[in-house]
Amino acid sequence: MSQDTPGSTATATAATAQSDQQGDAISNLLHENRTFAPSPEFVADAVVTAADYAEADADRPAFWARQARELLTWSKDFTETLDWSNPPFAKWFVGGEVNAAYNALDRHVENGLGDRVAIYFEGEPGDTRTYTYAQLTDEVKQAANAFESLGVEKGDRVAVYLPMIPEAVITLLACARIGAVHSVVFGGFSAEALRSRIDDAEAKLVVTADGTYRRGKPSALKTAVDEALAHEGEHTVQNVVVVKRNGQNVDWHEGRDHWWDDTVGQASAQHTAVGHDSEHPLFILYTSGTTGKPKGILHTTGGYLTQGAYTHKAVFDLHPETDVYWCTADVGWVTGHSYVAYAPLINGATQVMYEGTPDSPHQGRWWEIIEKYKVSILYTAPTAIRTFMKWGREIPDKYDLSSLRVLGSVGESINPEAWMWYRDVIGANKTPIVDTWWQTETGAQMIAPLPGVTATKPGSAQTPLPGIAVDVVDEMGESVPNGHGGFLVIREPWPAMLRGIWGDPERFKDTYWSRFEDMYFAGDGAKKDEDGDIWLLGRVDDVMNVSGHRLSTTEIESALVSHPAVAEAAVVGAADETTGQAVVAFVILRGDAVDSGDAIVQELRNHVGKEIGPIAKPKTILVVPELPKTRSGKIMRRLLKDVAEGRDPGDATTLADNTVMQQIAASLRK
Numbered sequence: 001m002s003q004d005t006p007g008s009t010a011t012a013t014a015a016t017a018q019s020d021q022q023g024d025a026i027s028n029l030l031h032e033n034r035t036f037a038p039s040p041e042f043v044a045d046a047v048v049t050a051a052d053y054a055e056a057d058a059d060r061p062a063f064w065a066r067q068a069r070e071l072l073t074w075s076k077d078f079t080e081t082l083d084w085s086n087p088p089f090a091k092w093f094v095g096g097e098v099n100a101a102y103n104a105l106d107r108h109v110e111n112g113l114g115d116r117v118a119i120y121f122e123g124e125p126g127d128t129r130t131y132t133y134a135q136l137t138d139e140v141k142q143a144a145n146a147f148e149s150l151g152v153e154k155g156d157r158v159a160v161y162l163p164m165i166p167e168a169v170i171t172l173l174a175c176a177r178i179g180a181v182h183s184v185v186f187g188g189f190s191a192e193a194l195r196s197r198i199d200d201a202e203a204k205l206v207v208t209a210d211g212t213y214r215r216g217k218p219s220a221l222k223t224a225v226d227e228a229l230a231h232e233g234e235h236t237v238q239n240v241v242v243v244k245r246n247g248q249n250v251d252w253h254e255g256r257d258h259w260w261d262d263t264v265g266q267a268s269a270q271h272t273a274v275g276h277d278s279e280h281p282l283f284i285l286y287t288s289g290t291t292g293k294p295k296g297i298l299h300t301t302g303g304y305l306t307q308g309a310y311t312h313k314a315v316f317d318l319h320p321e322t323d324v325y326w327c328t329a330d331v332g333w334v335t336g337h338s339y340v341a342y343a344p345l346i347n348g349a350t351q352v353m354y355e356g357t358p359d360s361p362h363q364g365r366w367w368e369i370i371e372k373y374k375v376s377i378l379y380t381a382p383t384a385i386r387t388f389m390k391w392g393r394e395i396p397d398k399y400d401l402s403s404l405r406v407l408g409s410v411g412e413s414i415n416p417e418a419w420m421w422y423r424d425v426i427g428a429n430k431t432p433i434v435d436t437w438w439q440t441e442t443g444a445q446m447i448a449p450l451p452g453v454t455a456t457k458p459g460s461a462q463t464p465l466p467g468i469a470v471d472v473v474d475e476m477g478e479s480v481p482n483g484h485g486g487f488l489v490i491r492e493p494w495p496a497m498l499r500g501i502w503g504d505p506e507r508f509k510d511t512y513w514s515r516f517e518d519m520y521f522a523g524d525g526a527k528k529d530e531d532g533d534i535w536l537l538g539r540v541d542d543v544m545n546v547s548g549h550r551l552s553t554t555e556i557e558s559a560l561v562s563h564p565a566v567a568e569a570a571v572v573g574a575a576d577e578t579t580g581q582a583v584v585a586f587v588i589l590r591g592d593a594v595d596s597g598d599a600i601v602q603e604l605r606n607h608v609g610k611e612i613g614p615i616a617k618p619k620t621i622l623v624v625p626e627l628p629k630t631r632s633g634k635i636m637r638r639l640l641k642d643v644a645e646g647r648d649p650g651d652a653t654t655l656a657d658n659t660v661m662q663q664i665a666a667s668l669r670k
């Protein structure tokens with residue numbers, strides 16, 4: 001950890017545990033007062049300034065109306081910015097018509113940018129493809145024609161089960177172009193998960209691939225589609241389009257199955273995009289399933305595109321003529337929708353797309369890609385950063401990462417020590433880090449620093465973006481003062497907000513709008529620090545109650561990760577006769593740390609006591625080889641809670657690696 005970083009004032013300091021007995025509020029324990037102001041050069045060249053906050057504060061809808069008109073080309077202008085007459089069902093940019101694919105593609109070509117690179121694709125085996133905006137536009141037009149010739153009409157649903165290859169983006173944009181609603185199912189999910197999502201959306205077409213590459217080995221996709229569609233007459237799917245990716249053998253269903261090359265490849269590249277209503281459904285996407293059964297979230301067109309494009313430009317300080325942007329998220333997650341398929345292309349950016357895993361064929365693959373394409377903006381998840389910390393800095397240190405100028409994080413809280421490592425090791429101690437809080441439901445980033453404006457703070461997402469009304473409230477829905485914790489809510493509708501849960505308006509109201517009156521609440525705890533900066537504290541369902549103190553999982557995990565021996569930590573509350581709940585921590589040690597048994601456990605307990613306070617000391621610390629994570633890399637605490645309370649772990653179908661729970665069980669028996 002660098003304690004001598006210029007601009008940083010101190011390390012995370014210990015605070016005595018104070019009970020924050022304001023009703024149900026979460027105790028606010030971990031303190032952080034390092035800050036990193038943007039350099040004068042960065043400020044001088046920043047695309048967005050603090051003026052945006054003032055403008056949005058003065059008139060929020062007017063601010064968004066301006067963004068909508070400046071960032072998008074509407075085929076018909078809207079007449080009303082926001083219709084909130086029937087909450088929680090919002091309508092944004094009412095009366096407007098807009099085509100997502102035209103905005104992402106055709107208009108750039110019309111504006112003379114056809115030769116700009118849209119996508120640098122890097123396959124896991126090392127094959128590469130480059131698409132200019134002109135080429136990508138042609139392929140999307142071909143795909144649009146091909147899907148229409150297979151009977152897909154405006155409003156029909158298309159299930160997409162593809163690896164991270166350009167055809168994924170092409171498919172999404174082709175659907176958007178013709179007004180079909182895509183529903184992407186992550187390529188790592190089982191046939192059963194695929195089947196339930198196809199059924200829920202009543203998809204007419206499935207787009208898939210023969211397979212993909214994972215860690216150097218071919219891995220099948222088409223077989224899962226065949227299994228999901230095994231019983232004819234029991235599903236709505238009429239056609240399956242198959243991309244040839246890894247050349248493996250596939251079963252073929254004549255009449256139903258079509259190779260991409262024979263359909264899309266043969267289709268005409270002439271296709272005129274028509275505008276769709278601003279509120280026309282764009283896609284359905286299921287949440288990651290970190291806390292339970294995934295929900296089919298519905299997004300529509302105009303508002304979603306506007307907020308995606310604005311945040312992508314503002315939060316990453318995008319200079320589309322010079323930047324090379326790389327978001328590592330899979331298209332199966334919302335980040336791969338908003339910040340791979342849509343916003344970067346709407347903004348005319350050049351981006352990298354990578355198919356495989358970070359350790360194929362070696363642990364420096366990502367850094368090699370950054371060096372090769374001179375990536376300047378990297379957007380990834382804390383789980384990846386903590387993995388790289390575990391592997392050690394010698395690996396990234398071997399590569400030239402000097403092209404990087406903005407680093408982003410999303411998906412979970414980034415522990416302050418992981419944030420510092422990201423900045424020091426990957427960002428040469430100079431790049432701003434933007435920690436972005438948002439959800440599948442919010443559609444686009446909601447809380448994040450602006451890299452040319454905000455002095456950033458390790459571990460905090462900090463500030464609601466211009467035009468976004470985020471607050472932290474107590475259990476009565478009253479705004480908490482600085483220095484206190486509570487529930488993260490959104491007080492005003494925002495353009496990219498979900499429009500509902502597919503087919504279930506009542507569940508939409510119950511899930512998000514019933515806990516607090518007139519406020520959106522999706523389950524995260526947060527605090528405002530003394531400066532008013534927002535810190536995410538984990539899911540409120542995971543908050544622990546130890547002797548009357550409500551403790552945050554995130555804070556104790558961050559304290560553990562700040563110990564040099566710890567790479568990752570997950571904390572849960574387990575039922576305890578004396579204290580109500582007891583803190584149980586699962587830790588993974590760093591590559592070079594030795595598991596000295598009881599000694600390391602004692603040392604870590606004391607470390608948490610020092611960083612946070614005696615009340616937060618874990619009662620039990622278990623050293624484990626791995627942690628259970630969702631496919632999108634988030635820790636699944638509910639499974640660990642089952643282990644800590646001696647139960648058989650429950651539904652683990654969204655787990656990335658289903659041997660992890662067995663590994664943990666084995667390591668605990670030792």
Ligand code: ATP
Nearest residue numbers: 287288289290291411412413436437438439440536
């Ligand atoms: P489910 O809703 O099915 O349990 P999920 O909430 O993991 O799954 P997503 O929509 O992918 O599904 O994730 C959104 C959640 O991820 C947020 O509610 C929050 O808990 C967490 N999150 C995302 N970004 C951040 C961040 N920058 N800091 C802290 N937490 C974050």
Ligand code: MG
Nearest residue numbers: 287439522523
């Ligand atoms: Mg969620």
